[in-house]
Amino acid sequence: MAEMTYRDAVARGIAQEMERDPSVVLVGEDVGSAGGVFKATVGVFDRFGPDRVVDTPISEQAILGAAMGAAMTGLRPIAEIMFSDFFAVCWDIVANEIAKTRYMTNGQVSLPLVIRSANGGGARFGAQHSQSVENWAMAIPGLKVVAPSTPRDVVGLLAAAVRDPDPVLFFEQKSLYPAKGDVPEGEIVDELGTAVVRRHGKDATVVALAAMVPRALEAADRLAGEGVEVTVIDLRSLVPLDVTTVATSVTETGHLVTVEENPRLCGWGAEVASIVAEERLFDLDGPIVRVTTPHVPLPAADALEDAAMPTVARIVEGVRRSLQ
Amino acid sequence: MTELQDQRGRGGPASAARGIGTAPVGAAPIEVRTSIYKMMVEMRDFEKRAYDLFLQGLVKGTSHLGLGQEAVAAGFAAAMRPSDYTFATYRGHNHTLARGAPMAAVMAELMGRQAGLMAGKGGSMHLTSVAHRMMGSYAIVGAHLTIANGAAWSAKLRGTGEVAVCFFGDGTTNIGAFHEALNLAAIWKLPVVFVCENNRWMEYTPISSVTAVAHPAADRARSYGLDPVLVDGNDADATYAAASVALERARAGAGPTLVEAETYRHGGHSRADPGKYRPEAEVQAWLARDPIPLYRARLAESGVDESVLRRIEEAAQSAVDAASAEAAASPPPDFSLVEADVWADGGSSWRR
Numbered sequence: 001m002a003e004m005t006y007r008d009a010v011a012r013g014i015a016q017e018m019e020r021d022p023s024v025v026l027v028g029e030d031v032g033s034a035g036g037v038f039k040a041t042v043g044v045f046d047r048f049g050p051d052r053v054v055d056t057p058i059s060e061q062a063i064l065g066a067a068m069g070a071a072m073t074g075l076r077p078i079a080e081i082m083f084s085d086f087f088a089v090c091w092d093i094v095a096n097e098i099a100k101t102r103y104m105t106n107g108q109v110s111l112p113l114v115i116r117s118a119n120g121g122g123a124r125f126g127a128q129h130s131q132s133v134e135n136w137a138m139a140i141p142g143l144k145v146v147a148p149s150t151p152r153d154v155v156g157l158l159a160a161a162v163r164d165p166d167p168v169l170f171f172e173q174k175s176l177y178p179a180k181g182d183v184p185e186g187e188i189v190d191e192l193g194t195a196v197v198r199r200h201g202k203d204a205t206v207v208a209l210a211a212m213v214p215r216a217l218e219a220a221d222r223l224a225g226e227g228v229e230v231t232v233i234d235l236r237s238l239v240p241l242d243v244t245t246v247a248t249s250v251t252e253t254g255h256l257v258t259v260e261e262n263p264r265l266c267g268w269g270a271e272v273a274s275i276v277a278e279e280r281l282f283d284l285d286g287p288i289v290r291v292t293t294p295h296v297p298l299p300a301a302d303a304l305e306d307a308a309m310p311t312v313a314r315i316v317e318g319v320r321r322s323l324q
Numbered sequence: 325m326t327e328l329q330d331q332r333g334r335g336g337p338a339s340a341a342r343g344i345g346t347a348p349v350g351a352a353p354i355e356v357r358t359s360i361y362k363m364m365v366e367m368r369d370f371e372k373r374a375y376d377l378f379l380q381g382l383v384k385g386t387s388h389l390g391l392g393q394e395a396v397a398a399g400f401a402a403a404m405r406p407s408d409y410t411f412a413t414y415r416g417h418n419h420t421l422a423r424g425a426p427m428a429a430v431m432a433e434l435m436g437r438q439a440g441l442m443a444g445k446g447g448s449m450h451l452t453s454v455a456h457r458m459m460g461s462y463a464i465v466g467a468h469l470t471i472a473n474g475a476a477w478s479a480k481l482r483g484t485g486e487v488a489v490c491f492f493g494d495g496t497t498n499i500g501a502f503h504e505a506l507n508l509a510a511i512w513k514l515p516v517v518f519v520c521e522n523n524r525w526m527e528y529t530p531i532s533s534v535t536a537v538a539h540p541a542a543d544r545a546r547s548y549g550l551d552p553v554l555v556d557g558n559d560a561d562a563t564y565a566a567a568s569v570a571l572e573r574a575r576a577g578a579g580p581t582l583v584e585a586e587t588y589r590h591g592g593h594s595r596a597d598p599g600k601y602r603p604e605a606e607v608q609a610w611l612a613r614d615p616i617p618l619y620r621a622r623l624a625e626s627g628v629d630e631s632v633l634r635r636i637e638e639a640a641q642s643a644v645d646a647a648s649a650e651a652a653a654s655p656p657p658d659f660s661l662v663e664a665d666v667w668a669d670g671g672s673s674w675r676r
């Protein structure tokens with residue numbers, strides 16, 4: 001067991017898969033000898049060389065088109081979109097091409113590819129470099145959507161994404177890059193679509209993703225001080241969505257709170273809430289509460305950004321509201 | 325403006341590829357040329373029938389016909405190896421047939437039937453037959469140039485000698501993806517051939533009125549370190565020759581080629597559009613340069629017997645008749661297909 005940052009876990013996960021399978025390639029802006037603008041691919045170029053680790057021009061459509069064409073002809077590309085906000089300039093390739101091709105061709109074409117991207121706020125980068133866009137991807141049939149919260153999960157879920165026969169969008173939360181955690185030695189391969197219960201309590205179910213998981217855990221600590229015991233579920237993947245783990249917990253606690261970094265409307269928590277309302281309504285003993293960023297672009301100033309994103313205090317307050 | 329290697333109107337295949345940068349290629353063997361003629365006649369008959377069936381309400385939705393542009397699809401397909409990849413647009417019926425996809429399956433796809441190439445799940449604009457290396461027809465202008473690059477990149481990494489050939493219209497040269505794709509192909513020296521079928525019109529707007537240069541593809545080639553290549557897209561010998569040179573260059577590791585083939589669509593943009601916005605004199609001038617009678621006369625001059633040509637024409641008619649009947653006899657797709665094949669496991673489940 002070694003302690004490792006979330007950022008180093010990305011490089012380790014990529015290297016693990018490139019070592020195992022010669023058809024895995026890495027492509028994106030500055031991913032090569034520069035090691036990535038977030039230093040999340042350091043060492044990969046030195047180890048696997050310029051044929052398999054390829055720097056590109058600032059051409060997001062060309063990057064993802066290359067990944068798609070390579071995936072349909074025998075490679076398993078890992079493409080990087082530097083900031084997830086930049087999906088907006090290549091969304092055609094993601095939403096119209098990659099997501100739909102297997103279906104439109106009646107299963108003729110497989111696209112085993114991963115698109116990694118630095119996602120989310122907390123770095124004071126302002127409205128065009130801070131968005132949480134997992135829900136953009138979640139709305140498109142044909143895309144799997146993963147967002148790990150710990151270094152160990154980065155390695156295991158990245159491996160699962162690379163080995164998956166379908167396209168996976170892999171969101172790395174940029175404020176978590178320096179976060180440390182224990183990562184076991186040896187090969188780690190996780191399973192997509194499996195949530196993890198990070199803390200167990202009988203009073204309420206708090207469901208969170210990526211950077212909101214450590215905040216939810218902190219909120220749980222505080223609530224425990226008041227005698228309220230909450231379960232914290234790390235969703236880890238939005239598609240496939242582990243409904244079973246969430247629903248089972250709601251049946252036990254009778255209360256559901258989602259903690260989402262995205263702006264309010266159509267965030268992933270709305271889907272989770274609607275499923276629980278449809279399937280577990282009579283197990284609920286209070287309103288479902290969604291704690292989200294308000295429906296605004298993220299401001300740049302640290303004080304404003306901190307006020308916009310869900311805080312520990314707002315999560316605590318959300319749980320109390322659900323319990324009233 | 326850059327000096328173009330103008331290959332138009334020089335007739336013979338020996339001259340057609342002049343100036344592309346390698347030794348001029350000789351005329352294709354006569355069997356290849358008769359096979360090109362056969363392909364063109366089949367495409368023409370197929371497209372006319374597709375139009376009739378559209379007017380009868382049997383072909384639904386939309387379709388974009390390649391009538392008049394057959395010499396591009398046939399010339400290139402004849403020069404390609406079976407292992408090469410085709411990427412086409414929504415105007416892709418010709419390109420799909422040219423790679424050998426069964427005519428009945430293509431017609432059934434247009435008609436939304438179970439026997440369709442994709443069992444009706446893609447439709448006219450997304451014809452795909454991976455078994456024939458027809459890697460898809462793409463309906464968002466420009467996207468597939470970037471995807472063709474990926475197939476070429478993969479071929480290069482895997483060392484297979486395969487080439488990706490990507491067809492698109494003149495209007496496509498003004499979207500960002502075109503420029504991203506050309507630059508990437510050039511810097512990575514990819515085995516890819518980009519073929520602009522310049523039919524002078526986007527949908528209803530003439531390309532010249534919205535483009536900063538006279539030759540929308542060829543005049544952009546230099547920006548990507550490529551030699552401009554302009555070819556008579558209504559002369560199948562010329563397209564075959566240009567294709568042979570470009571494919572050879574790609575296989576030799578010398579990188580991409582951007583070909584502009586000048587041609588014309590005989591009909592409107594799509595569906596039942598009569599194309600009335602085009603000046604009558606322009607339409608007439610291009611109809612007089614219809615690639616099929618031109619090629620027929622050329623083959624006859626080269627000694628191909630009239631009876632051989634007539635047999636090709638009769639066989640094409642029978643093939644289209646049989647394909648249309650087979651397609652019409654197919655039932656609609658099974659409803660289970662609605663929720664099939666979103667994922668590799670064959671299903672569409674998003675939850676666990």
Ligand SMILES: Cc1ncc(C[n+]2csc(CCOP(=O)(O)OP(=O)(O)O)c2C)c(N)n1
Nearest residue numbers: 415463464465493494495496523525526527
């Ligand atoms: C990105 C995008 N913009 C607009 C359209 C609508 N559209 C479909 S075909 C077409 C004209 C394309 O012209 P061209 O590239 O010359 O091809 P052609 O139809 O002549 O073969 C347009 C504007 C589209 N499909 N995709």
